[in-house]
Amino acid sequence: MRKLYTANHLLEAYIVRDLLENAYIPVRLFNEYAQGGTGEIPFTHTYPEVWVVRDPDFERGQEIIAAYERAPQVTDSVLCPQCGEENPGSFQLCWQCGGGLELAGDKSRNR
Structure with a gap:
């Protein structure tokens, strides 16, 4: 198992996890609930992390x-x-x- 991505926030970690799982790359999400510990532990230790379960999927995950x-x-x-x-x-x-x-x-698009 290898760390593939460190997200800025939990929503971003969920998006990356879903992208990888839709490509049949099994992943694990770590620090999912760690943001509540901010202040008690260094904030960089609370960032959500996406880890690839199978090492051979690492490079393909990086491409995604x-x-x-x-x-x-x-x-x-x-x-x-x-x-x-408006949508x-x-x-x-x-x-x-x-x-x-x-x-x-x-013609109805606003930029």
Whole structure:
């Protein structure tokens, strides 16, 4: 077992864990509940860590994480053509009415 990734926060550790598990790389998450100890122990010891269970998966895991870190952040939004609600640009369905956002096209995207 090898440490593959140290996350800044627990949500990021969950995202990385899910990416790796979806690629059939079994991982373990350490320090999942350690952030409550901040102040009692050094904060760097409370960062969540993602460890690869099988050493041969380590390099492939590094490639997946590198692709995750290179992926652009989606910060645009799209207006629903049915109800006019603003949704994150990564959504495919409106969170308000469930309408399809792919119909909205580029003309309703806010940048």
